[in-house]
Amino acid sequence: MVRQSAKTALRVRACISVITLLVLSFFALLLAVAWGSTGFKVREFLEYLFTGASSAEVILFKIRLPRALLSYLVGGGLAVAGCCLQGVFKNPMADSHILGVSAGAGFGAAACIAFGIGGASFGIAAFGLGNVALGALIGGMLAVLFVVQFARIGRRVSTSALLLSGIAVSSLFTALTSGIMILHRESMEQVVFWTLGSFTAASFEKVRFAALLILPCSALCMVFARPLNIMLLGEEDARMLGVDPVKTTRMLVLLTTLLAAGCVSVSGIVGFVGLMLPHTLRLMTGPDHRLLLPCSFLGGGIFLCLADTLARSLFPPLEIPVGVLSALFGVPFFLYLLRRQGKGGRG
Amino acid sequence: MSSRLTVENLSFFYGNRPILKNVSLAVAPGELVSILGHNGSGKTTLLRCISGYLKPKEGAVRIGEDAVSSLSSKALARRMALVPQSPVMEFDFTVRDIVLMGRNPHLKRFSGETETDYAAADAALVRTGMDALADRSVLTLSGGEWQRTIIARAICQKSELMLLDEPVASLDIKHQIEILRLVRSLCRESGVSALCVMHDVNLSAHYSDQILLLKQGEALACGAPGSVITAPLLAEAYGIEAEVRTEQGHPYMIPRYD
Numbered sequence: 001m002v003r004q005s006a007k008t009a010l011r012v013r014a015c016i017s018v019i020t021l022l023v024l025s026f027f028a029l030l031l032a033v034a035w036g037s038t039g040f041k042v043r044e045f046l047e048y049l050f051t052g053a054s055s056a057e058v059i060l061f062k063i064r065l066p067r068a069l070l071s072y073l074v075g076g077g078l079a080v081a082g083c084c085l086q087g088v089f090k091n092p093m094a095d096s097h098i099l100g101v102s103a104g105a106g107f108g109a110a111a112c113i114a115f116g117i118g119g120a121s122f123g124i125a126a127f128g129l130g131n132v133a134l135g136a137l138i139g140g141m142l143a144v145l146f147v148v149q150f151a152r153i154g155r156r157v158s159t160s161a162l163l164l165s166g167i168a169v170s171s172l173f174t175a176l177t178s179g180i181m182i183l184h185r186e187s188m189e190q191v192v193f194w195t196l197g198s199f200t201a202a203s204f205e206k207v208r209f210a211a212l213l214i215l216p217c218s219a220l221c222m223v224f225a226r227p228l229n230i231m232l233l234g235e236e237d238a239r240m241l242g243v244d245p246v247k248t249t250r251m252l253v254l255l256t257t258l259l260a261a262g263c264v265s266v267s268g269i270v271g272f273v274g275l276m277l278p279h280t281l282r283l284m285t286g287p288d289h290r291l292l293l294p295c296s297f298l299g300g301g302i303f304l305c306l307a308d309t310l311a312r313s314l315f316p317p318l319e320i321p322v323g324v325l326s327a328l329f330g331v332p333f334f335l336y337l338l339r340r341q342g343k344g345g346r347g
Numbered sequence: 348m349s350s351r352l353t354v355e356n357l358s359f360f361y362g363n364r365p366i367l368k369n370v371s372l373a374v375a376p377g378e379l380v381s382i383l384g385h386n387g388s389g390k391t392t393l394l395r396c397i398s399g400y401l402k403p404k405e406g407a408v409r410i411g412e413d414a415v416s417s418l419s420s421k422a423l424a425r426r427m428a429l430v431p432q433s434p435v436m437e438f439d440f441t442v443r444d445i446v447l448m449g450r451n452p453h454l455k456r457f458s459g460e461t462e463t464d465y466a467a468a469d470a471a472l473v474r475t476g477m478d479a480l481a482d483r484s485v486l487t488l489s490g491g492e493w494q495r496t497i498i499a500r501a502i503c504q505k506s507e508l509m510l511l512d513e514p515v516a517s518l519d520i521k522h523q524i525e526i527l528r529l530v531r532s533l534c535r536e537s538g539v540s541a542l543c544v545m546h547d548v549n550l551s552a553h554y555s556d557q558i559l560l561l562k563q564g565e566a567l568a569c570g571a572p573g574s575v576i577t578a579p580l581l582a583e584a585y586g587i588e589a590e591v592r593t594e595q596g597h598p599y600m601i602p603r604y605d
Contacts, residue, residue: 007460226451226454242425
């Protein structure tokens with residue numbers, strides 16, 4: 001009896017969380033598509049969805065829909081990457097930034113912006129991406145390669161060495177980016193805006209690329225949910241429970257790098273989501289990665305989609321960088337949850 | 348009788364510094380074996396060489412007929428469970444969640460826990476007296492309860508050998524007795540073999556079938572408690588003066604304090 005109820009309770013809780021977040025996702029995407037300076041009514045939008053042609057078609061489809069989808073995918077991808085890395089390193093400060101992805105991507109993007117490397121043709125031919133995005137993708141992955149290489153002793157990558165190496169390599173790439181900006185002042189503004197993150201340039205090509213990268217990588221991360229739970233017990237324990245910590249760490253670092261570099265390449269650097277979203281959701285769902293990872297994806301998507309909608313519609317025609325807005329709204333909420341947990345609420 | 352665990356001429360070095368020298372040991376099915384020795388004598392290192400966490404420089408470790416180094420971590424975990432010295436969990440899993448982690452070596456990557464796994468976890472919880480606390484967050488447990496949770500996890504793993512690294516070091520005497528009785532009953536009733544790093548000489552003498560006494564990485568003596576817990580051997584191993592009596596049918600050591 002006890003076991004029946006324990007298992008059922010877990011399932012029920014998981015279903016409620018996931019369904020709630022799915023419904024919220026739908027409304028977040030609907031809001032993102034429907035809300036904008038070209039005002040139109042939800043009814044009109046639904047009419048359009050079911051009957052076809054409408055005057056809103058162009059704005060909806062060419063601009064708002066890909067933008068909504070892209071912000072949703074990036075939010076989900078960053079949250080899953082952050083959640084995995086926090087688990088792998090048992091470090092609440094971990095997210096893809098500490099592996100050097102952002103700094104490397106920033107450098108790659110800055111270099112492409114400043115030097116106009118390769119022209120547009122190469123990048124577009126490769127992935128349907130601009131050359132800046134491609135530069136960011138390569139830069140991000142290159143940075144992680146450096147970080148892991150410096151932190152490696154034989155086959156083993158130690159956590160503390162990895163964190164330190166990540167900080168060091170990040171600093172190096174940030175310095176290089178600053179150097180480029182000073183030497184090429186004409187491109188400074190563009191680089192700065194890129195590093196603040198934005199979905200202004202969203203397109204269906206970018207959505208397709210992001211979906212092809214982010215969805216499979218996120219799904220693969222979720223395959224590692226149970227090993228991730230066990231890794232929280234520490235390396236020696238995990239080994240004796242049938243989880244190879246070296247292999248698991250390597251696989252997850254690879255997957256999260258792909259995820260984060262993919263996200264950053266289409267959106268620029270969006271902070272906060274990867275670090276704090278998983279914490280926020282952990283406070284609500286508990287620490288089990290089998291539930292936490294899917295919820296992180298959905299929650300991250302909802303959060304960034306809403307943040308981006310606000311970012312573009314608060315002070316039209318001015319756009320607030322989405323990273324600024326996500327921090328402004330997310331941090332107070334996160335701090336509130338943290339306080340509540342400290343006072344003995346559901347942790 | 349074939350032994351469940353065989354350690355043959357095992358040596359281990361940190362750099363050039365020898366930690367273990369030529370240690371041999373055989374553990375039979377259902378046997379409870381203790382490893383005793385002074386701090387830094389290599390007890391935990393020996394356990395880690397046996398678990399394959401450290402690679403010995405020389406010598407062999409076999410579980411049944413198989414070399415430990417040849418097994419994948421999953422295959423190894425099906426045959427060997429570890430109760431570590433001071434396990435840490437900072438996330439608020441329930442007691443049952445932690446115990447169920449012991450089923451991981453028996454599960455395929457894509458499949459979830461089945462009724463069999465839940466039943467094994469429940470049996471382990473009952474065995475350790477933790478069934479009433481099954482749905483409590485592990486962050487709220489006392490030291491004794493947490494230790495019993497970890498032992499329940501090891502039981503749930505259903506492996507033939509259990510390695511315990513100072514399982515009673517941080518517990519009060521009531522819980523020390525409880526835990527060691529439990530381990531002994533696992534050996535007697537379920538045929539599990541247990542290899543236990545210990546600090547308390549008298550507890551080891553009472554509960555063990557066999558004791559391995561280490562001194563600076565070398566096996567000073569190995570055998571039944573009566574042959575190992577003797578005044579001259581204790582003097583050599585720990586550098587203390589002690590009187591050894593027989594209490595409750597087992598050797599009992601009283602050290603000279605002043």
